[in-house]
Amino acid sequence: MKPRISMITLGVRDLDVAIRFYEAGLGFPRMESPPEVAFFTLNGTWLGLYGRAALAEDAGVSSEGSGFESFALAHNVGSEQDVDDVMAQAVDAGATLVKKPQKVFWGGYSGYFKDPDGHLWEVAYNPFFWVGPSDVDE
Known part of the structure; x- marks a missing residue:
């Protein structure tokens, strides 16, 4: 498996x-x-x-809940400019900017937004680990 x-x-x-x-x-x-x-x-x-x-x-669980949901989804992209572009696109589409894209302690570049339902998304460029569409194992 x-x-x-x-x-x-x-x-x-x-x-x-x-x-x-x-x-x-x-x-x-x-x-x-x-x-x-x-x-x-x-x-x-x-x-x-x-x-x-x-x-x-x-x-079989309650639908009530608020605050941090204990996870974030991540969208990894190929460059810092791609991070900025995706973040701008998300905000233009109605997302809430949570953390402006910036250089981060682990050597990459990332930011966070919340979708209209409050789901937390990270958009990141990681120069040490990049998986693009051609790298996905079908």
């Missing part, structure tokens, strides 16, 4: 707003799906969007 994360599903408060953010705002390619869920094809994985209450019900 090859370890991998095949899909990340985010519970969202307003599916239409979330779809606009990821599809129109960030340019993620959307797949055909039933109206109560949205799937986006990414390099090596998929992103799913599903109603927060419905996702919590499916897992």
Whole structure:
């Protein structure tokens, strides 16, 4: 077995707003799906969007929660300029800037934003570790 994360599903408060953010705002390619869920094809994985209450019900947990959710999603890009570009694109699409892109202690360059539902995303350039689309093991 090859370890991998095949899909990340985010519970969202307003599916239409979330779809606009990821599809129109960030340019993620959307797949055909039933109206109560949205799937986006990414390099090596998929992103799913599903109603927060419905996702919590499916897992058998409460949908109530606030503050830091104990994880961040990361989008690694090929240069510092790419970090700046993706961050600007996200903010233009409705994201909230959390941390401006900057040089970081580990030798890279990164920043953070929150999507319209508060999911934390890091956009990073790591000069020591870069996985691009041609590097993904199908």
